[in-house]
Amino acid sequence: MTTADDASALFTETLNDVSEIAVLERIFPRLPRSSAELLGPGDDAAVLSAPDGRFVVTTDMMIQGPDFRLAWSTPQDLGWKAAATNLSDIAAMGARPTALVVAIAAPPSTPVAVLEGIADGLRECCEALAPGCGVVGGDLSASDALTLSVTAFGDLEGREPVRRSGARVGDVVALAGRLGDAGVGLALLFRHGVDDDGMPNADRAAVLKGQYPDEVAAQLRPVPPLDCGPAAAIAGATAMLDVSDGLALDAGRIARASGVGIDFASAALGVRVDVALSGGEDHGLLATFPPGVRLPEGFRALGVVTADVGSVLVDGQPRTQDGWDPYRGWDGAVG
């Protein structure tokens, strides 16, 4: 029989109450399995298959405070976003995601249920966006701030990686995924998801999630178009990246790496041109394709590649390339 006390203990049981081994035993069954896994958790390291003799790797850290607030994100949201943002970097190389390793540092007072929720979010994201991709290893540590550090792997399936440096004058600039919604969602959370003292507030955020479900979800639980990465590579994309810091800033990265300019057509950017250009964390894929190529499903044309080296333009007019900087963008608050 489960008593109310048992239920309460389950809910309030913290990392400090149980051993690392017990936490791992509760997390493992919730994690997604990787079909590339030759040897999984339980040894000093995992072994993964790399069928074409190469593998793609990227890493990204998410920290309570600068990167998320627990009043706004559920543990499942955190696991989902940590997976999605890393997998998007894999897709941006034209690769198919195969596996993740996940290091989590948490205060000893953290309920075990929080780590279970993070594991659930990792699984939900992989199952929904990258079936066959799973978690093959990790590390648990103690810290004052909840910290998720994910490293993701991908398989190029025999193709060359799509770099930032291959765009050529005359190429079509195209985007797969959303544009500006995640930035709007974050601005809404900072404006209306806080209490009267400006502190992140779960009740206010819940109201906001009802009013602006798409924008808030784009921020807290992004859905990057992962399949569009390999599709773009197959279609002959000359350059590609994940749009994480805002369209203008990330387009500038392709422009500088390729020694070209990027000229967006304002009509293609929607009614909120500034939002489309500066909003971060959409995790769409920005790619360039040779003229005349039929764009893969999911991509829409936004502009053309020009000879204005390093420039980002809209209807031929230069734009600033401002965006997110991790050291300057955080005010030190946590919540």
Next chain:
Amino acid sequence: MTTADDASALFTETLNDVSEIAVLERIFPRLPRSSAELLGPGDDAAVLSAPDGRFVVTTDMMIQGPDFRLAWSTPQDLGWKAAATNLSDIAAMGARPTALVVAIAAPPSTPVAVLEGIADGLRECCEALAPGCGVVGGDLSASDALTLSVTAFGDLEGREPVRRSGARVGDVVALAGRLGDAGVGLALLFRHGVDDDGMPNADRAAVLKGQYPDEVAAQLRPVPPLDCGPAAAIAGATAMLDVSDGLALDAGRIARASGVGIDFASAALGVRVDVALSGGEDHGLLATFPPGVRLPEGFRALGVVTADVGSVLVDGQPRTQDGWDPYRGWDGAVG
């Protein structure tokens, strides 16, 4: 001409004073290069070679407070130890380390020189212990606590990975590397490397480094015997792991995974048997070899594999398998 003010600015310039891009430009030249790198930093992900169609991967996080104190470790020490501990996990599979990705979160007030020092330490460790291994990517974030999250890769060179589960009754138990020194070093630092209020103190630690150079260095700047990992695999090791949490606890892991017991000969453990069994962070390699195998250079016999399933024994007498637990082992202090 460099003025005193310029020199002072160089020393006190913080992450908050410069952009992420400028920090990266100062760090990159200091990082070790990987000979497995097909595509390095500058795109959304790196591409690494995996010549035998597989790769080994492990990840480990180090956080100011539970894992290190800035009063005791230099930035170079931190970079060195972050690399060494991860590379030791790769070697423990019988693999040769090929590359690292490194995510660093730091308070915006951190001097840029601290990140440069960490990069120097990463390079010094790879050059000294694993030539050809290098950093192929990373991530910079803001955080209240300095945090290093390293993921390391290795090449099995066509061999099968050496797991924890292959030890057989009658095998010889052998160790490469130091035993207990790192634990003694940590105990000395906590006892004598603190001020009168118990806070970590750099001046007191400096005195200690002069008095006990081997033990303190074993803790702050461990030198795992990385070459012994592939050598053990080639010699036919049946099981192996990196001794990070203490010999008794880690031997228990082999014992349980393999369904055997491990019986150490006290005479082989040195004069400080308890220290040898319980001291953590030595990052030696504990392996089992079939009887009659000539032990590879660097290994010394410590005992035998017995039929006492899951047990760790010394001269036939059971020992507790206590060791480090990240949530219970940290008192919350930082320093």
